Amino acid sequence: MTRVEVPPDSLFGPDNLPYGVYVPRGTDHRTGARVCTRLGDHIIDLSVALNDPDFASRDLNTFLARGPRRWREVREQLRELVDRDIHVEAIHRPAEVELLLPVRIADYVDFYASIDHATNLGRLFRPDSEPLLPNWRHLPVGYHGRSGTVVVSGTDIVRPRGQRRTDSGAPDFGPSRRLDIEAELGFVIGVGSELGTSIDTAEFADHVFGVALVNDWSARDIQAWEYQPLGPFLGKSFATSLAGWVTPLAALDSARVPLPDQVPEPLPYLRESEKWGLDIELTVRWNGQVVSHPPYSRMYWSPAQMLAHLTANGAATRTGDLYASGTISGPAPDQRGSFIELSWGGSEPVTLDGDTRTFLEDGDEVVITASAPGPGRRRIGLGEVRGRIRPVHESR
Template sequence: MQTSWVPGADQSGHSVHHLPYGSFTSPRNSEPRLGVRIGDRVLDLCDNAEDLAPEGPLRAALRRPNLQGLLPLGRESWDELRTSLQRFLTDPAKAHDLVDVSQVSLHAAFEPADYVDYYASEHHATNLGRLFRPDSAPLMPNWKHLPVGYHGRAGTLVPSGVNIKRPSGQRRTPDGEIVFGPSARLDIEAEMGFVVGAPTALGDTASVDSFADHVFGLCLVNDWSARDIQAWEYQPLGPYLGKSFATSYGAWITPLAALEAAKTEAPEQDPRPLPYLTEKDRYSYDIELAVTLNGTTVSRPNYRDMYWTPAQMLAHMTVNGASLRPGDFYASGTISGPERSQVGAFIELTWGGKEPMKLDDGTERTFLKDGDIVSITATARGAAGTTLELAEVTAGVLPAD
């Protein structure tokens, strides 16, 4: 196992086998800069650019305030930088004082171009089908033939720590009245998000086997959902205002290369997907999530249970010739497993609000109240027997105006 000169790093979820990227400010620098987390410290890539990369595009990218300069350089440059970082952080001759993570403020790690959200969990889709269509088959006829998704609003992606104002909108009351006002059924969705780096031209496609060539890394996502607004608006075109008010993501982006040890066999697919969705090496990631509401852990989903893989989602997103741009972002949809304790949305956990959650403070919840705080955390296997801790997604609920 590689040993870092950073105190405590080897025993943490942020060893040299992880090295997530983020944009930060600190008492030393008031302007955002790109950094890498190592243990409880942050390595400033701008200050150390000359030691980490030769003169050229890669070094220039390290002097940008976020990942936007690094993303379009592609897998070869990403891997070159990762190797350089690991060498630098394990060379005692390079040891110097780093910024303590408690002293930094985090900013948007990338500049979102487009945002697509999927519906890739069979367990989640089945649960919602049973809730919404109890007299019909839970899955729609197309669901096992393609990854169902919708195009979201990139401008409402926000990093962890930004509190979310309760959205208002049009909804139908139980007695059929059409009203406008704050959502009364505000929910969360625990998801995984993928940051696209290498672009494609309009009209080209990204094959199902080119996932690792185009996707830089991943992070946790909370796709906030106003279920009452969504229920009234979504037919026949799907989610709109019930989803587009905010989506939170982890502010440190874990590179795909850090998750090699977390790869696991993806669930079997029946029927066999069409050729453009058939992978030569089909895999998912064994990532254990925990959803916490006001300090009470209410659910533990695992990403390995997702029916559609991130590679299939990428291929489907581009099969019609839609281009990829650096900073494009797509999310998995709610991560849910086969047990009630493994679901990633409160609408499932409380079965449509009929079975309240009991919290450690003695209160109960169906959907979110103003002042509630939701956190999503996750761990995964890393190289050399290490454990990776993905950046948490935490935000509170603010009242509507």
């Protein structure tokens, strides 16, 4: 037995305690996976530390389905671990392990909840019209994504191919030339809801377990040609990266803030009795260079409102469902969460390592990190979501 020492300035202190799934490096993913938490500079195997079979699993779904009471009980057990000795077999260094996709994804929905992002894209795509479409301030706009292409942070992303509009107006087919990122925050559903029922904004924390960073990669040229009249399809469905750590809502109590003013007032089913804005600061690095600091606190629609709207028609939810905020952007140029905004549609290139750049090139790596206020003056970390662009396979 041994005590885990946590540096006082650690982003993974006792007020955080996120959940992930790991295997020791070189171990078979099918048989060696276990649920873990991170404490300081150590990975703690919960199946060993808590002697709990729910955590001898390759995903969090069994634990998530237990519901809020069990979530609270385990968090209390983890807080107690901080102050006592832990079996050495449960303790690993981050370099010794590989993080897997933490949740078995059931369904995936992506929203469009940042007023700054929506306004920026409206100005780019419709310069002679109002930037926000008439419905935008009345409902959280979203679309259904593809759960089978959600991958864990660190997975390489192969450049997608698709139809692109040419200067003549006719399409051709080939690799995306305008490959982009979307810095987002994802929400993981623990307890689902039945078909034909809806979830009220006040029930948000009864269903959503926690949050994880998301990069919803986007092929802007493919998207621009295909999205009318039915919206995103191949320009979005090729890959969505999810962080290896899921931070429980309980760790974000100190980060909760009121939403910006919503005008006009939302319809009754979208009104909130609690504040579910979140003061989370993201950082986007492009090939190691910081290019943006998107602020989640600026989001117009809250995650509780997104979930209420997602289920307003009676759509069922399931354990492991993931829904994401859409691109997080602020009003300043250095707060934009996508490269189409940073480069203003390619007309204002970004200086990167002495070169001017607009969209992603093969070999580029993007890393998105985030932190939020914790109790006192400490901050908690949400880990990272990382991905590198690979060229289209020659065999394709």
